[in-house]
Amino acid sequence: MNFISAREGTMKKLILLASAAMLLCAAGNALAVIGWAGNVWPNSGAIVTPVSPVDVYAQVWKGGVTDAAGQGADISADMVITNDLGGNMSVAMAFLGDNGANDEYTAQVPTSMMAGAAWVAVDITFHDLSDMTDYSGLLDQASNAAPQTYTVSNVLPSPIDVTFSVCLSGAVTAGDVCVIGSAAEIGTWGTGVNLINTSGDLWEGVVTFPAGSNPYFEYKFKKDGCATWESHANRAVTLPTDGLSPSVVLDTQSWEDLPMGCGNETFLTEDKVVCIQVCLGAATTDGGVCVTGGLAELTNWGDGKPMVMIGSNLYQACLVFPQGTQIPFTFEFKFKKDACQTWEGVGNRSFTVDNSILAETDLFFGWDDGAIDCMPVDAQDSSWGSLKSMFR
Structure with a gap:
């Protein structure tokens, strides 16, 4: 009898463990951590006045939670506001609405925190109540690190x-x-x-x-x-x-x-070669890495231009802008990995092409603006004549 009771007890434990596992699977994404938060606006460096409250916005993404319409379950946010006068306060952020797969939240910096101050700063944290984890250190839309600091300015004294x-x-x-x-x-x-x-x-x-x-x-x-x-x-x-x-x-x-018209046209006086490099750092990729952006050569935000591995975790793609190209123009770009399927989460990067840049320019970035542990490779070691000929 004791042997049978022991077996029954063991079976009951196994059933309970299986039930718990099924519940965990059913919870699925609800128990996953917040995958990303950022896109704070206004950007750090903005100038504000104590005439009216300042609206601040931030976005958050959690797979299977914020993707659906409406506010994602078990997510909240608060904003800590400080100033150079020693002021410190925390305000809860309100859900504003969906922004693609992200949820957007907002809160205000009150005029009382700006009056008489030279600057005011905000630091936003998202909370995941499903696992009691936090996501902090949010970047703004210009990839400035937290806290975002705003200069408090006088108003216009005259029209x-x-x-x-x-x-x-x-x-x-x-x-x-x-x-x-x-x-x-x-x-x-x-x-x-x-x-x-x-x-x-x-x-x-x-x-x-x-x-x-x-x-x-x-x-x-x-x-x-x-x-x-x-x-x-x-x-x-x-x-x-x-x-x-x-x-x-x-x-x-x-x-x-676009290259300036209206009688103000200028042109490149020599070929310009721009090589864009990205170091994955601690990130891994299941397949190739590419760069995409607002140029035809970068597929106009499409699939992206494949990058070549030139070092450990270091990838490169080069663009050639021939002599006679109308300037100036600025293009934006960012990187994708995992066979060009996974976007990095930072804001768009930008670069301006004009006659002031070097004939051969290397741009070096870390994936998601993370730590860079790759050894930069001077793209000038390549054969520029061969490279240019590929783009003519």
């Missing part, structure tokens, strides 16, 4: 007329072009201000920023009747607060950083 201008540089528009941005005077990212077509591809307009306005703002352009956004990073402006500048004329921009 300033700001001239905006953009050259479409060959881009076609079906309707008016407008300027839109973070300031209320240019729509607070809602409804932009229409510009006037002064000649050819050139569109211009003057917007008055009244006394009391934040001297710092970000902006970009839209075309096709103010319906189509340009795929360009926000441009940042800080207006003078000395009261001596009744007007400011901003430099003419080229739509999406």
